[in-house]
Amino acid sequence: MLPFLRWWPSVNGSTTRDDAMAGLTGALIVLPQGVAFATIAGMPPEYGLYAAMMPAIIAALFGSSWHLVSGPTTAISIAVFASVSPFAHPGTPEFISLVLTLTFMTGVFQLILGLARMGVLVNFISHTVVIGFTAGAAMLIAGSQIKNFFGVSIPRGTPFFEILSLFVQHLQDINPYVTAVSVITLASGILVKRFMPKFPYMIAAMLVGSFAALFLNARYGVEATHIKTVGALPSGLPPLSSPDFSFGALNQMLFPSLIITMLALTEAVSISRAVATKSGQHIDGNQEFVGQGLSNVIGSFFSSYASSGSFNRSGVNYAAGARTPLAAVFASVFLLIILLLVAPLAAYLPDAAMAGILFLVAWSLIDFHHISLLPKISRQETIVLWVTLIGTLVDLEKGIFFGIALSLVFYLYRTSRPALEPVLPDPDPASYHYTPLDGRSECPQIKMMRVNGSIFFGAVAHLQQQLQEIEESEPERKHLVVMASGINFVDLAGAEFLAEAARQRRKMGGTLSFYRMKNSLAETLKRGHFMEDVGEENLFPAKTRPAEILYPKLDNEICRNCTVRAFPICHQHLPNGEPRSS
Structure with a gap:
C-alpha cells in the first residue's frame, strides 16, 4: 500500500544530489513535450505541463519502478483527442470536462486491475500490435499537424484520409512563410539530434523556429506572413478541477476509458521493464497498475489529462543518473518553477514551429527496423501489424483492439493445430x-x-x-x-x-x-x-x-x-x- 517505504531508507545526500540533477534534466525535456502533447490531445497547451506534475509524483511514490517517469505521452494524447472530439469541440470547457472524466475513469479501471492482480493482461498485447498502433498514431499526429505545418485551412478533427485529400486540393494555398518556419524547425531538430545528441533537441528546435518566425514577421509583417503563435501560458500551480460525473458523461467515456486503460498500462509496464533490463531492478506489474491508477484518479482533480509512463523522460531519467523515484518528484517541482518563469515566453512560440517538432516526434515513433524485419520472420505477424496500423488510421479506438483480436486469433489457430x-x-x-x-x-x-x-x-x-x-x-x-x-x-x-x-x-x-x-x-x-x-x-x-x-x-x-x-x-x-x- 505504501511502496515508497521500501526505497525511502536508501535516500541520502548523495542520492538526493543525483536525483535533483536528473529531475532538472527531465523538467527541461518535458517543457516542449508537454505543450506539444497537449496540442495533440486538443487541450490548452498548459494542460500538458499540468499532466507532467501531480501524476508524475503519485506514480513515482506508488509504482514499483525506480526510474519510470509518468506524464503526457504521444499515444495517450492522440487517443484522448480521438475519444473526446466526437462529443465536444477541442479546447472548449465541455471538452476539458469530458477529458477529466475520461482521466478519472481510466485511473479507476487501472486501480481496479492492479488491486485485482490482473497485471498479466498486458501480456496479451503483442509487441507487433504496439508497433502497428504506435506507427498509426504517429501518422495521425503528422496528419493533424499538416494544416499548421503548411498554413492551409483544414477543419480540426477531420479523419486522416480526408486530411490527405483536402491537403492535395489546397496545395496552391500553402503559406510559404509558415512552411519556412516549419521546415527550419524540423531541420534544426534533426541536426541537433544527430550532431549534438546530449542537447535537448526539442528545445533547440523550438528556439530556432521561434527566432525564424520573429525574423520573418519583422521583415514582412504579420499581415503578410500570417504566422500564428501558441499564446502565453498561465503561470502558477495547476488549478483544482472536477470531472463531470453526470450519467451522460460517464456513459460517453466508458468505452474510451477502457481503451486508454489498456494502452496506458501497456506503455507503463513495457517502459518500466525496458529500463529495468538496464538497471537490474525487479518490476511488479500489479504495483505499476496501482501507481498509474492513483496518478490518473488524483491527477483528474489537478487539471491533468490521462498520463502514462513516458519513454523519453524515463530513458533520460535513467541516463541522467537517477537513483530513486525522488528524481520524478524533483522533475515536477522544477517544472513548476520553470513554468512560473518562462510561461509568458510561450507567446512567441509559433504554431508552425510546434508542427515541425511534432513531425519530428511522429517520425521518431515509427519503428522502421521492426516493420521491415517482420515480413522476413512471419507473414501472420505482418498482417497483424498492417491491420493494426490501418485500423488505427481509420478509427484509433478500435484499431488496437482489431490488432489484439487478430493476433489472438492467429495464436489460437497455431495452438489448435499441434x-x-x-x-x-x-x-x-x-x-x-x-x-x-x-x-x-x-x-x-x-x-x-x-x-x-x-x-x-x-x-x-x-x-x-x-x-x-x-x-x-x-x-x-x-x-x-x-x-x-x-x-x-x-x-x-x-x-x-x-x-x-x-x-x-x-x-x-x-x-x-x-x-x-x-x-x-x-x-x-x-x-x-x-x-x-x-x-x-x-x-x-x-x-x-x-x-x-x-x-x-x-x-x-x-x-x-x-x-x-x-x-x-x-x-x-x-x-x-x-x-x-x-
Missing part, C-alpha cells in the same frame, strides 16, 4: 530419444508419433482428423505410441478425446500408449476418471522402451514375414518368443 510428427527410436542403441524418420521405414504394426502442443478444446478437431487419416491409410498399424513430453496440459475436451482414442484403438485390436507423459497431465486424467479408458499400464516412463513392451502383443505372422525390423528386439525373436531363423 504438430504430429512420425518418429522412430534413435539408431544409437544406448539412446532413449526418438528422432524423425529421415527415410527409415516404420514398423508395419506400431505407429510412433510425437505431439508438440497442448490438447485442448480448440485442438481436438484437428487431432481427431489426423488420427482418422492415419487409421484409414494405415489400418494395419493398430498400436499407436504417442511421445507425450511436448503435451503441457489437457482440458475436459482433450481428456475425453484421449479416452475415446484409446477405446477406438482397442476396438481395432490395438493399444494407445504414451511415452514420458507429464505427471500433471496423468493426474488430470485420473481425477476425471479418464485413466480408466487410457489405462495406466499404457503409460511408459522415461528411459523405457515402449516397442519392447508392446512387442509380445504384435501379430506373430506379420513379424515373421517383416523385412523392416524397425526395433532391435525384432532381430532377436518373434513376438511369441520363437527365435528368428535368420
